[in-house]
Amino acid sequence: xxxxxxxxxxxxxxxxxxxxxxxxxxxxxxxxxxxxxxxxxxxxxxxxxxxxxxxxxxxxxxxxxxxxxxxxxxxxxxxxxxxxxxxxxxxxxxxxxxxxxxxxxxxxxxxxxxxxxxxxxxxxxxxxxxxxxxxxxxxxxxxxxxxxxxxxxxxxxxxxxxxxxxxxxxxxxxxxxxxxxxxxxxxxxxxxxxxxxxxxxxxxxxxxxxxxxxxxxxxxxxxxxxxxxxxxxxxxxxxxxxxxxxxxxxxxxxxxxxxxxxxxxxxxxxxxxxxxxxxxxxxxxxxxxxxxxxxxxxxxxxxxxxxxxxxxxxxxxxxxxxxxxxxxxxxxxxxxxxxxxxxxxxxxxxxxxxxxxxxxxxxxxxxxxxxxxxxxxxxxxxxxxxxxxxxxxxxxxxxxxxxxxxxxxxxxxxxxxxxxxxxxxxxxxxxxxxxxxxxxxxxxxxxxxxxxxxxxxxxxxxxxxxxxxxxxxxxxxxxxxxxxxxxxxxxxxxxxxxxxxxxxxxxxxxxxxxxxxxxxxxxxxxxxxxxxxxxxxxxxxxxxxxxxxxxxxxxxxxxxxxxxxxxxxxxxxxx
Numbered sequence: 001x002x003x004x005x006x007x008x009x010x011x012x013x014x015x016x017x018x019x020x021x022x023x024x025x026x027x028x029x030x031x032x033x034x035x036x037x038x039x040x041x042x043x044x045x046x047x048x049x050x051x052x053x054x055x056x057x058x059x060x061x062x063x064x065x066x067x068x069x070x071x072x073x074x075x076x077x078x079x080x081x082x083x084x085x086x087x088x089x090x091x092x093x094x095x096x097x098x099x100x101x102x103x104x105x106x107x108x109x110x111x112x113x114x115x116x117x118x119x120x121x122x123x124x125x126x127x128x129x130x131x132x133x134x135x136x137x138x139x140x141x142x143x144x145x146x147x148x149x150x151x152x153x154x155x156x157x158x159x160x161x162x163x164x165x166x167x168x169x170x171x172x173x174x175x176x177x178x179x180x181x182x183x184x185x186x187x188x189x190x191x192x193x194x195x196x197x198x199x200x201x202x203x204x205x206x207x208x209x210x211x212x213x214x215x216x217x218x219x220x221x222x223x224x225x226x227x228x229x230x231x232x233x234x235x236x237x238x239x240x241x242x243x244x245x246x247x248x249x250x251x252x253x254x255x256x257x258x259x260x261x262x263x264x265x266x267x268x269x270x271x272x273x274x275x276x277x278x279x280x281x282x283x284x285x286x287x288x289x290x291x292x293x294x295x296x297x298x299x300x301x302x303x304x305x306x307x308x309x310x311x312x313x314x315x316x317x318x319x320x321x322x323x324x325x326x327x328x329x330x331x332x333x334x335x336x337x338x339x340x341x342x343x344x345x346x347x348x349x350x351x352x353x354x355x356x357x358x359x360x361x362x363x364x365x366x367x368x369x370x371x372x373x374x375x376x377x378x379x380x381x382x383x384x385x386x387x388x389x390x391x392x393x394x395x396x397x398x399x400x401x402x403x404x405x406x407x408x409x410x411x412x413x414x415x416x417x418x419x420x421x422x423x424x425x426x427x428x429x430x431x432x433x434x435x436x437x438x439x440x441x442x443x444x445x446x447x448x449x450x451x452x453x454x455x456x457x458x459x460x461x462x463x464x465x466x467x468x469x470x471x472x473x474x475x476x477x478x479x480x481x482x483x484x485x486x487x488x489x490x491x492x493x494x495x496x497x498x499x500x501x502x503x504x505x506x507x508x509x510x511x512x513x514x515x516x517x518x519x520x521x522x523x524x525x526x527x528x529x530x531x532x533x534x535x536x537x538x539x540x541x542x543x544x545x546x547x548x549x550x551x552x553x554x555x556x557x558x559x560x561x562x563x564x565x566x567x568x569x570x571x572x573x574x575x
Contacts, residue, residue, distance in 0.1 A: 037065055039100060039110045046098075046114045047122060047156070047191060048080070054191070056086040056112055058100050069103040080114045090116040123189045128199040137206040139175040143199055144185060152530050160186045167201050177203040196360070210239045210278045215286045223255075223295040224267035224528075230260035230288065232276055243279040248272055252525065264292050266527040266541045299520065299530035304569035307358060307364040308555065311566040312340075325557045325566060326569040327383035327433075327487060328545035329393060331408055336360055336406070339551070339568065340393055341557065342381040351381050353395075355411055365568060368411045383441075383487055385434035386547075396432050403434070437490035438548070442523065445493060446485035491548040494529070494575050495521045498543050516543045516558075520575045532573045534558075 016038035021265045042057045060068050073081045076096035082088050088098055093116050101109030129144035131481070154172065161169045166184035169175045175185060180203055188196035216231040234242050245258040254272040256262045262274060272293040277285030311325075327342040337358045344351035352372045356365040385394045391408040406413040433446040486498040497519045521527065534543055545557035554573055 011171060017106070026341050036062065037102070037105070037107050039070065039102060041098075041110045041112050041238060042099060043191075046088065046112060048088075048114060048116050048123070049465060050092065050118060052090045052116075052122070053504065054088045056088055056098060056100075058086065059111070062100075067102070067104050067270040070100050071103050071106070074100050075099065075532060078149075088112075088114065090114070093117055094142070098109035098478050099433065105279050105509060108446065110440070122191055123195055124148050126157075126187050126189065126195055126197045128197050130199060132200040132202070135177050135200045136231045137180055137203055138178050139206075139495055140174065142173055143175060143185060143201075145173075145197070156190045158188050158190050160188075162186070166203055175201065177201075179203065207240045208238050210281065211235050213244070213276060213278060213286045215276065215288050219289045219291065220262075221291045221293055221410055222262070222264045223293045224264050226264050228262045228275070230256075230262060230276065230291075232286075240279075241280055244276050245279050245282075247275050247277075249275070252343055253292060259266075263289060263567045264290075266292070266525060267295055267520070268526045268528050269294050270526070280361060294528040296528075299532050300574040301533045301535050302571060302573060303535045304556065304558075304571045306363060306570040308358070308363055308570055309367075311354075313569070324559055325544050326381060327395070328555070328557045329384040329386040330547045330549055330555065331391075332388040332438075334462070336413075336478055339365060339547075339555065340384055340386065341415075341436045341545070342384055342395060344381050346416060351412060353381065355413075357411070363570060371413055380524065383433040383545075385436050387436050388438065389444060394434060396434060403432075408442060433485045433488045435488045435547075437493070437523065439492050440490075440523075444488060444490050444496070444523065447489050468552070486543075487545045489548050489554060490523065492556075492575075493523050495523045495545055496554065496575070497521065497571060498546055512544050516541065518543070518546065520573070529575060532575075534571070 020143065038059075038061050040059045042059070046054055048054060058070060058537050060070070060167070072084055072086060074080050074082050074096050077091075077092060079092050079094040079096035080088055080090050082098045086100070094115070096114050097111045098114055099109055099111045101107070107569040110126055122552065126149035127146050127148075129146065129240060133143065135141075151443075157173075159169045159171060159173050161175075161183050162185075163181065163183035164178075165182035166179050167185065169173055169185055170541040173187070182202050184198050184200050186196055186198045189284060212235040214233045214235065216233065219432050220228055221491060222228060232243075232244065244260070246258060246260050248254050248256045248262075250270065250272045250432050253266050253268065253270050254262060254264055254274065256274050260276065272290045272292065273287050274290055275285055275287045277283075279360055292424050323397065324343065325341045326344045331338045339356040339358070341354045343354055343377060355369040355371070357368045359539060360366055381397055382476055383396045386392070386408075393406045394403050396403045396404065408414075435444045435446075436442070437444070449514050450512045486517065488498070499517050499519065516536070518534060520532065522529060534541075536558070539561040541558045542561065543556050543558050546554055549555040552572060553568055553570050557568055
């Protein structure tokens with residue numbers, strides 16, 4: 001009896017202790033689970049318009065919790081309401097918190113702050129302009145994207161890259177290529193993750209492009225027919241696209257092919273700029289200045305075939321010892337020709353204009369008048385030009401008096417008050433040679449201080465000369481000659497130039513410093529044609545003036561320094 005009672009008491013004690021331990025474990029297990037459970041909404045905030053709808057979702061952790069039943073509620077139902085599935089509806093303007101919590105423990109909760117306003121612009125559509133683009137490693141920029149509506153708040157957008165090691169994107173949407181590969185850029189609405197679009201970006205290896213072009217030689221002098229290969233350095237040397245474009249600003253004078261080979265096409269002085277630039281970037285360029293030089297050649301050695309008149313001190317009716325002509329021109333007047341000669345002694349400021357008339361038989365000339373001026377205008381007279389159809393003679397001077405015009409009358413010149421060209425100083429702007437091509441009706445002017453015929457100063461002269469006379473606006477388009485022009489004549493599209501002091505600068509000339517040389521140029525393009533060497537019986541003659549006469553004949557004024565006597569002779573020139 002005692003043993004049984006003792007055994008039952010011991011058994012009951014063990015059961016009691018086991019029951020107590022089970023209750024303790026259950027209580028502690030429930031306490032641990034409650035502390036580790038959390039509720040999290042997919043959005044912290046929402047911007048909505050009245051009558052807009054949105055869906056909130058909840059995540060409960062740990063996922064193996066038995067009781068996941070939650071309660072949805074709004075703290076301001078006049079602004080936003082929510083049903084038991086998390087569907088939010090905006091009903092009025094203002095703010096409200098949408099709250100969710102565990103049914104069996106209201107302390108485990110989360111909330112989403114909702115702002116409802118009639119003026120809120122929420123993105124409804126996102127569209128990249130291109131679904132795929134290719135850029136180079138190291139490039140940075142923005143992808144083009146459109147929104148509906150177009151005034152979306154950037155803070156409501158989310159940018160992301162599928163591969164940050166290849167392509168990185170900032171919060172503002174600026175992308176930067178970090179390495180070769182591919183990445184997908186996604187842009188989505190913060191309020192509605194279903195509103196989004198993507199663009200696949202391929203990053204390729206960066207190409208080395210031309211950074212600079214450099215010509216080894218910046219200027220080069222070439223003669224007619226010469227060629228020259230441009231030496232171009234491309235920087236960096238390992239640039240992928242090395243294709244170059246070559247351009248000449250005057251291809252009729254200097255041409256350049258696609259390999260950079262330059263060739264001079266015309267026998268004339270000139271200045272041509274040849275430019276080379278990258279085909280892919282015209283801002284990357286360099287240039288060379290090609291100076292073309294006349295290559296002299298002898299056309300013929302000719303002699304005057306007839307002397308028209310000789311001039312000596314006794315022939316001067318004014319009894320002035322002025323016997324050196326500075327200019328000469330021929331006028332067609334009625335049925336005969338008048339030859340005007342300016343006789344000038346610059347140092348003494350003495351001078352006159354002599355008028356000769358041909359007899360139409362053997363072309364012998366007779367002196368018909370000598371015109372002197374009290375104001376010494378003719379004391380500075382130099383070159384002359386006659387325009388027969390206008391019955392005018394133009395005379396240039398050594399001083400600032402410019403070019404003055406005179407009306408032709410029978411055996412006389414009637415002075416006019418017209419000063420054609422007045423500006424400038426003695427050295428630069430006076431004494432220029434003039435010529436008129438009666439056949440082509442073109443005017444030409446050779447500045448005494450330059451190596452050009454028909455430069456921009458002829459434009460001022462032409463303001464007075466009526467008709468459609470030819471003049472050149474600048475030296476590049478004018479006729480560049482080998483020496484100063486002592487005098488010029490024009491006929492049939494050619495210009496005939498008496499070299500001043502017979503000087504020639506060309507080192508490779510086939511004829512060097514001839515005593516009396518008349519160079520011939522094409523007046524249309526300025527090309528040098530060749531040189532006529534004037535041969536006299538002795539070396540004492542110097543040719544001073546020239547003009548076209550008639551029947552392919554020219555007349556030249558020549559001066560014999562030893563005899564101190566002058567002549568007007570007839571000659572045929574080769575051209």
